[in-house]
Structures are given as structure tokens and as C-alpha cells.
Amino acid sequence: MTPPSLTLGYVPGATPAKWARTWAERHCDVRLTLRAVAAADAADDVRAGTVDVALLRLPTDTSGLSLIPLYEETTVAVVPTDHLLSAADEITAADLDGERILLPLDDVVAWADAPGAPIEHRPETTADAIELVAAGLGALIVPQSLARLYHRKDLTYRPIADASTCAVALAFPHGPPSALVEEFTGIVRGRKPGSSRGTAQPAPKRTAREKTLAKQAARAAAGKVARKPGPTKRRRP
Structure with a gap:
């Protein structure tokens, strides 16, 4: 099986x-x-x-x-580390106006009217596009996780404040x-293991000895509560 x-x-x-x-x-x-x-x-x-x-x-x-x-996911622009856009912590779509933009065939950013000038040649994959960015052929717009996945020392990325998210x-x-x-x-969804919709394992059954010890402990605790002493009287000198 x-x-x-x-x-x-x-x-x-x-x-x-x-x-x-x-x-x-x-x-x-x-x-x-x-x-x-x-x-x-x-x-x-x-x-x-x-x-x-x-x-x-x-x-x-x-x-x-x-x-x-x-x-x-935040959408970012990947550029060489010495690119003018790397001077800012965050950019806008307007900052990409006039920039040559690489658009790989596996592009996943659904951004209508994206800024920049798309390069006619479309790389096969995002990984290929990253190589072209490093060669100085243009910028690349991707989800932040892809920028991190293909990180290189000679490249950096900046969040685009007004871009569509992924x-x-x-x-x-x-x-x-x-x-x-x-x-x-x-x-x-963050469901806990004891949730009624989960399939958590049931708690193991206790042995007879464990049940007896638990009952004894409960009786002892109840007795202590019942015999709780009152305030201690001070002795006269």
C-alpha cells in the first residue's frame, strides 16, 4: 500500500x-x-x-x-548598483519614464500602462533578464521576492511606491x-492543531495509575483550600 x-x-x-x-x-x-x-x-x-x-x-x-x-508582494525595479535610481530608497512610476524596460516572456507583473520603454527583444526568462540588467541593457520590474531570488552584488532594487502589487x-x-x-x-490559514476542522491526533489515554494519582492530587488540593488557615495571632511580649 x-x-x-x-x-x-x-x-x-x-x-x-x-x-x-x-x-x-x-x-x-x-x-x-x-x-x-x-x-x-x-x-x-x-x-x-x-x-x-x-x-x-x-x-x-x-x-x-x-x-x-x-x-x-511589493513591486520593485531592478537596476545596476551604480544606476541613478539607486540613490533613492523608494521610487515612483514617473522615475521610470524614459527607462528601457526588459520584459521577459515569463513576466508576472500585471501592471497596465507600466512605465518605461519596453525593449523589443524579450528574454526567455526572468533569470535571463537579470543577466541583461547586469549588462546595462535596461531595468526590470518584478515582485520583490524575485529580485531577492536572483540577487547579485552588481545589482540592486527599489520599491515602486505607486506600482500594482503582485x-x-x-x-x-x-x-x-x-x-x-x-x-x-x-x-x-493558521488553524491550530486542536481546531475542530483540523486532524490533530487525540490526546493519549491515561493509565489507571495516572488517573488514581490525578484524583489523589485533586483531593489533596481541595483539602488544602478547605483548611486554609486564618491570620496568625501575634504573641504578647
Whole structure:
């Protein structure tokens, strides 16, 4: 018989480690497999059953899927460390006017009327675009987690104050979830192990001796309360 397991897909930059740790603490007997998936393939992987659940970025085609919104990522501009924009702690869209912007084919920032002048040549991946930024060919607009993922000493990034944010959600097949998927979504939602919707293990039964000792301790405690002494009288000199 195949042992139970759960496969979690995650797009580049997503960080499922904290939920994986919680899963390992609560379900050490059920293997959780973490599988990196391309941003463009994440939803399809869930629909195809390649992964049971996935951390993915929106917007994307979510037909046939149920979603749990998780958080919104800050959008940043990646530039060389000696770029003029690196002098500020935060920039605006107007600061990117006239900048050459690299737009990789796996771009995940849904920003209508994004600033800058898109370069005609589109790199295959964000990783390829990062190499071109380092070569001085243009700036790159990405979620902050991707800027951190592809960090280089010769590059930096700055938050774009008025940019659209990048939403991250947990996706799983639409319909009644399996017990394992239900448990994982509970962990993601912050559900405690003793929750009525969780699948926490029941408390172990006490032995007869443990029950007897507990009763004796309770009687002793009750007796102490009943015989609680009053204030001590002072002796006359």
C-alpha cells in the first residue's frame, strides 16, 4: 500500500518553508514533497494532478481551481548598483519614464500602462533578464521576492511606491478537498492543531495509575483550600 503523501508546487520566489515545517511537526508520518514549478505552468499542474496544491501568482487562469489569497508582494525595479535610481530608497512610476524596460516572456507583473520603454527583444526568462540588467541593457520590474531570488552584488532594487502589487494565492482543485489538502489549507490559514476542522491526533489515554494519582492530587488540593488557615495571632511580649 502506498503511504500517504502531499505534493506542494511553488513558483519562483514563493517561500513555503514555514508551512512545510509546521506540516512536519504535525504529520511526521505523511511525506510533504516540495516541487518548484514555472509560474506559467502552476495552475495547469494543479489541474493535471501533478501537484496537489500550489503557491502561485495572480492573475492567471484559475478555472477549475479554488483559491486562498495569501499576501500581496511589493513591486520593485531592478537596476545596476551604480544606476541613478539607486540613490533613492523608494521610487515612483514617473522615475521610470524614459527607462528601457526588459520584459521577459515569463513576466508576472500585471501592471497596465507600466512605465518605461519596453525593449523589443524579450528574454526567455526572468533569470535571463537579470543577466541583461547586469549588462546595462535596461531595468526590470518584478515582485520583490524575485529580485531577492536572483540577487547579485552588481545589482540592486527599489520599491515602486505607486506600482500594482503582485498577489500570491494557494490553489487546489475545485470541489471537496481531500483530508490532506484540507489539513494543509488549515495550516496555511493558521488553524491550530486542536481546531475542530483540523486532524490533530487525540490526546493519549491515561493509565489507571495516572488517573488514581490525578484524583489523589485533586483531593489533596481541595483539602488544602478547605483548611486554609486564618491570620496568625501575634504573641504578647
